[in-house]
Amino acid sequence: MGQGYARHSRVQHRAGDFGLPLLQRAVDAVVLPEDGTPFRVADLGAAAGSNSLDPMRAVVDGIRGRTGEDTPVTVVHTDIPANDFNALLATIMDTPGSYAKLPEVFAQAEARSFYEPLFPAAELHLAWSAIAVHWLSRVPGPIPGHIYCSRATGSARRALKEQSRSDWETFLAHRARELRSGGQLVVLGGAAADDGSSGADGLMDTAEAVLADVVRQGLITPAEYARMTIPTWNRTREEFLAPLREGPLAQALRVEEYDLVVLPDLLLDRLRETGDVKGFAEQVTAFFQAAFQPSLFSVLDPGRAPAEADAVAEAFAVGMRSRVAADPEAVETHWHVVPLRLARV
Amino acid sequence: MGQGYARHSRVQHRAGDFGLPLLQRAVDAVVLPEDGTPFRVADLGAAAGSNSLDPMRAVVDGIRGRTGEDTPVTVVHTDIPANDFNALLATIMDTPGSYAKLPEVFAQAEARSFYEPLFPAAELHLAWSAIAVHWLSRVPGPIPGHIYCSRATGSARRALKEQSRSDWETFLAHRARELRSGGQLVVLGGAAADDGSSGADGLMDTAEAVLADVVRQGLITPAEYARMTIPTWNRTREEFLAPLREGPLAQALRVEEYDLVVLPDLLLDRLRETGDVKGFAEQVTAFFQAAFQPSLFSVLDPGRAPAEADAVAEAFAVGMRSRVAADPEAVETHWHVVPLRLARV
Numbered sequence: 001m002g003q004g005y006a007r008h009s010r011v012q013h014r015a016g017d018f019g020l021p022l023l024q025r026a027v028d029a030v031v032l033p034e035d036g037t038p039f040r041v042a043d044l045g046a047a048a049g050s051n052s053l054d055p056m057r058a059v060v061d062g063i064r065g066r067t068g069e070d071t072p073v074t075v076v077h078t079d080i081p082a083n084d085f086n087a088l089l090a091t092i093m094d095t096p097g098s099y100a101k102l103p104e105v106f107a108q109a110e111a112r113s114f115y116e117p118l119f120p121a122a123e124l125h126l127a128w129s130a131i132a133v134h135w136l137s138r139v140p141g142p143i144p145g146h147i148y149c150s151r152a153t154g155s156a157r158r159a160l161k162e163q164s165r166s167d168w169e170t171f172l173a174h175r176a177r178e179l180r181s182g183g184q185l186v187v188l189g190g191a192a193a194d195d196g197s198s199g200a201d202g203l204m205d206t207a208e209a210v211l212a213d214v215v216r217q218g219l220i221t222p223a224e225y226a227r228m229t230i231p232t233w234n235r236t237r238e239e240f241l242a243p244l245r246e247g248p249l250a251q252a253l254r255v256e257e258y259d260l261v262v263l264p265d266l267l268l269d270r271l272r273e274t275g276d277v278k279g280f281a282e283q284v285t286a287f288f289q290a291a292f293q294p295s296l297f298s299v300l301d302p303g304r305a306p307a308e309a310d311a312v313a314e315a316f317a318v319g320m321r322s323r324v325a326a327d328p329e330a331v332e333t334h335w336h337v338v339p340l341r342l343a344r345v
Numbered sequence: 346m347g348q349g350y351a352r353h354s355r356v357q358h359r360a361g362d363f364g365l366p367l368l369q370r371a372v373d374a375v376v377l378p379e380d381g382t383p384f385r386v387a388d389l390g391a392a393a394g395s396n397s398l399d400p401m402r403a404v405v406d407g408i409r410g411r412t413g414e415d416t417p418v419t420v421v422h423t424d425i426p427a428n429d430f431n432a433l434l435a436t437i438m439d440t441p442g443s444y445a446k447l448p449e450v451f452a453q454a455e456a457r458s459f460y461e462p463l464f465p466a467a468e469l470h471l472a473w474s475a476i477a478v479h480w481l482s483r484v485p486g487p488i489p490g491h492i493y494c495s496r497a498t499g500s501a502r503r504a505l506k507e508q509s510r511s512d513w514e515t516f517l518a519h520r521a522r523e524l525r526s527g528g529q530l531v532v533l534g535g536a537a538a539d540d541g542s543s544g545a546d547g548l549m550d551t552a553e554a555v556l557a558d559v560v561r562q563g564l565i566t567p568a569e570y571a572r573m574t575i576p577t578w579n580r581t582r583e584e585f586l587a588p589l590r591e592g593p594l595a596q597a598l599r600v601e602e603y604d605l606v607v608l609p610d611l612l613l614d615r616l617r618e619t620g621d622v623k624g625f626a627e628q629v630t631a632f633f634q635a636a637f638q639p640s641l642f643s644v645l646d647p648g649r650a651p652a653e654a655d656a657v658a659e660a661f662a663v664g665m666r667s668r669v670a671a672d673p674e675a676v677e678t679h680w681h682v683v684p685l686r687l688a689r690v
Binding site for chain 1: 382383417419421426429430431434435437438439449451452453454455456457462463464465466468
């Protein structure tokens with residue numbers, strides 16, 4: 001996810017704001033390195049890095065406030081290999097005021113999924129992951145009649161939920177190994193309400209309807225459409241906490257705090273103030289495209305010429321803007337976030 | 346430097362082969378981490394990473410041969426921010442047989458010049474830099490009448506030599522700080538013979554003549570041409586060793602071995618076997634473009650349209666192929682390399 005993602009990730013940015021108090025408490029509680037050795041931080045699922053700058057500066061400032069010295073801090077930003085690391089490193093290294101410009105601060109990048117080992121055992125003092133763990137390691141199968149997890153039913157739903165459980169336990173197991181004793185893990189998890197609703201179902205239903213239009217226009221084949229799935233699962237609080245209640249993960253990781261936050265729909269609030277339906281439709285479409293289009297379009301037939309894929313994208317954007325403008329209230333979105341702070345025992 | 350550099354960096358690759366025995370001796374001599382903690386390696390000036398895979402595998406295998414265990418190894422590949430880190434990370438993570446696929450091996454990237462601090466103090470066990478330290482941190486001034494350092498005379502020559510001295514001392518000072526006691530530093534330095542000749546002077550004279558042709562064609566302005574400089578300096582053995590003879594760097598870094606290697610001209614050897622002048626001209630031009638064109642063309646007027654820059658590149662390639670084909674012997678190139686192995690006291 002490149003510049004587009006950075007420009008249209010205000011929702012994620014706002015979600016990060018909810019996490020900063022937890023991060024501050026993690027920095028206050030974490031066991032510090034000894035003898036002036038470096039403090040090591042992981043930023044897991046960094047995307048283009050634009051939402052990493054404030055949290056990482058808070059970490060550097062917080063640790064140095066506690067030690068009273070220029071304690072060396074090394075931050076490793078990770079994401080999957082398909083991420084745009086040129087964009088990520090440019091953001092981290094070039095943004096005016098970036099934490100990476102502080103003395104004795106070192107910033108690196110790692111191209112590996114957080115469902116794999118990322119660091120040697122007991123390497124990390126602190127790990128942070130903001131609005132990333134709802135991306136699954138794989139899609140167990142298509143969702144009949146829809147692109148979105150919360151609309152899955154029956155066996156498709158069970159398969160997604162099982163994939164989510166397995167992925168989350170894998171994530172926690174790797175982090176339990178990589179954190180040193182007294183380390184802290186802060187996760188802002190893309191989440192669902194206790195009843196499983198995601199708060200984005202209307203948005204996803206609209207996108208689904210637009211894709212059906214694009215099929216009718218003959219730009220996507222029914223077979224391509226059937227494969228389209230956004231590979232996410234929004235966990236409930238209970239799904240986040242279950243593996244931490246008993247068993248080996250509960251022995252290694254202690255739940256310090258958790259919550260369920262429901263975010264406002266900032267775009268719709270602004271529309272209600274301004275009445276600018278066209279601008280609203282443009283912004284909602286741009287956000288959706290930046291966040292989800294790469295996943296959806298990755299299943300287009302491999303023989304497709306770039307111009308064909310561009311035509312599909314253009315038709316999708318036109319349709320999305322049109323449907324959103326026709327019924328803005330239908331795409332009202334209240335993303336749910338579970339902020340979670342864990343301590344490595 | 347992206348895919349083009351990787352495809353046309355056979356000269357560098359061959360140079361790396363000369364360094365592997367030194368690297369092996371560094372791995373044999375380095376003080377190992379204690380208590381199963383990770384072994385930390387820096388690969389300084391990694392470019393697209395294609396020449397890093399064999400050396401880094403040699404390091405991992407060598408260390409594990411000594412410890413008899415899956416000692417965790419973390420490798421950080423560094424290069425300047427303008428490097429193509431997507432290409433670098435793809436090479437490191439995706440190449441079949443890459444060292445990064447071994448268990449308990451972690452590969453990261455850092456976007457910062459090796460003339461700046463790259464790591465916390467005493468972080469590294471081993472640092473490796475292959476055919477990279479001849480790139481200067483800045484060009485002190487244009488070289489009147491030429492693009493290449495070995496053709497500089499008078500004050501331009503003195504300024505380049507002084508920049509080289511300052512850069513090399515800066516490089517060594519940062520590495521002395523970053524290496525732990527008992528650590529090792531292996532540098533394959535792009536070098537010059539004791540009389541200052543680089544072994545590439547004929548190649549550079551041909552490129553210079555082609556650029557003059559392109560000016561006459563009106564595609565480059567004389568002012569642009571005057572700014573064109575390849576920002577390198579090939580140090581003699583004595584220039585590499587001077588700061589290590591006395592003073593603070595000599596206190597911190599002990600010279601274990603050094604040499605001066607003159608590389609064969611593999612392309613010309615093949616031409617002599619095959620008589621394929623066209624293929625030779627093509628390969629020499631492609632190598633030159635991949636290695637040096639970005640530096641030369643970075644001083645084109647900023648207002649240039651991309652199509653104009655493309656036309657300049659095309660004219661240069663056409664002219665280079667033509668001149669090289671007309672006189673292959675004139676571009677006979679014998680790169681000089683100083684392999685240098687230092688120990689952190």
